[in-house]
Amino acid sequence: MTKAWRGPAVSLETARRFSIAPMMDWTDRHCRQLHRLLSRHSLLFTEMVTSGAIVHGDAARHLRYDEAVEHPIALQIGGSDPAELAQAIRIANDFGYDEINLNVGCPSDRVQSGKFGACLMAEPDLVAECVRAMRDATDRPITVKCRIGIDDQDTEESLDRFADKMAEAGVAALYVHARKAWLQGLSPKENRTIPPLDYPRVYRLRQRMAPLPTMINGGIETLEAAEAHLEHMDGVMLGRAAYHNPMLLAEVDRRFFGAEVERLDLLQIMTAMASYAEVQLGQGQRLNNIARHMLGLANGRPGARQFRQILSVDACRPKAGPEVFMHALSVVEDRAEAVAS
Template sequence: MLQQPHIPLAQARKFSVAPMMDWTDRRCRFLHRLLTRHSLLFTEMVTSAAIVHGDVERHLRFDPIEQPVALQLGGSDPVELAQAIRLAEPFGYAEINLNVGCPSDRVQSGRFGACLMAEPTLVADCVRAMRDATDRPVTVKCRIGIDDQDTEQSLDRFADAMVQAGVDALYVHARKAWLKGLSPKENRTIPPLDYDRVHRLHTRLSPLPVMINGGLETLEAAEAEMAHMDGVMLGRAAYHTPMLLAEVDRRFFGSTDEVITLEAVMRAMADYAEREQGAEGTRINSITRHMLGLANGLPGARHFRQILSVDACKPGAGPEVILRALEAVNRPRLAEAV
């Protein structure tokens, strides 16, 4: 079993994997933790209402190996957010993060996510209530603005309200969110990136930690941002090409540990799948769906993905599916070496 070292939160924030709805569940985070032992991981966004009125254990349970892991909440009711945090307290998350950046329709209809950038006073009230409910750090993830907002004045006004409310750190997606006229998918690519605006905010708010997110697709791009920011956050690049995370600890945290190999990852995930299936009857595809990009760029990668996506859904599928996928990339590589 992987023994996770204690990583100070301020250090872990130097590199984090973004919260992604329907993706960064606990099984995804277990995989990512195999690849990077020092980075900060995030849950997918969980609404305060789901925690308060739903199955607390299902929403909040995680493996201690995932630490440091941050809980991201969605909501705009200070009382309900505080109640959700009190329910989350026994689980021991490293920090609590409030989502003020998601542009999806279902988020807007619930009055949380990016639309809250138009209501900095309300968000500040939420942060205060959250801080009163926990001794853990409370942070906010936001955009540089929404719709027709002036990103200079409105972002400064929003950030100042967060600072006055006692926020411990900000994660800033370097794009506006256009809530009128663009889909959530379009909001991830069409609004132009403005890293310079986030750099200026970081300088202005120093020494408050400010991390940057948005459009960073390589470790080289992330490293370039390290010169300006307290940390970087990668999302879809880390999810779709997870093996890049295997280089993070050496590159950004000075680790001297050997970089984990694809074979070691696959065997560890097979062991994990066996435990999960035995203990809870977990469907193997709920684990393998997060592993599809592990072999990207290798001979046999297409067959690898097919096994993990198709064969893992078949009745009776078990951990052997993961090992069979490993063989699909090992055979062509061995043939090349002969």
């Protein structure tokens, strides 16, 4: 039986105003725990999970999350077989995600070899078939995350055609990374920086697709830049900036959602994450798997380098516990007192 949809703190449509991008090997449930602590209203995404991993693997391991904390949350899924995607979605229904997002933007070699991700931008008809199959398998909204094009595609003609196919298939929203993906000649890392950003192309797409919600992603480094994009778009999606400098998320609820919320300080965040880590360690998790997401919390503060070192090194030691977090915090606090005196 499908679990009752408990619902997010804000409506899904509102949450899309500011979202944190799905990032492989980064936005796991420990990362999302931290991000939700910093922002209650942002839309969180899982890492991409392939349809095959859900159907043929340990679905619970891939799909479980903290239902009491992580909403609003979207599951990002990768695949190109409509029947398998539908089967995966039926399994995912039991986990109560707020949104299901199909990855049509990842340029990695592993994704290409599996015929999903950005290479699917060359096959909009197949993607549309996948979207229809996914919609038939759930009552949750199906969305797509894509690039503005791949390789030698004309980004005006090909992106419009792709978006039209998605709209016809009934997607609830589009998330567009404002770069091409060069599948031939560039590594996945190079694809994050070398292809030039083309924000005006995404703005034009949003105008053309309205009222279909269209969000922009790619190269957005500050909240000021995100606010500027919102003059043209329905929402913004931050990726690496939010991950490497997580404290910027502490301002998101106030600036993007008009929420009167307490801005947590570093002491409150580290204390909360220490409590979370204690529970997770009791369930067999390792401290370094949590600590690695916290390295940027003290960026710009005296003692930040030692803070990162403690979390990077001490958290990997055998039997490391939550006291590592409090030790890292004490270094920053001691340095702050020294500077103030």
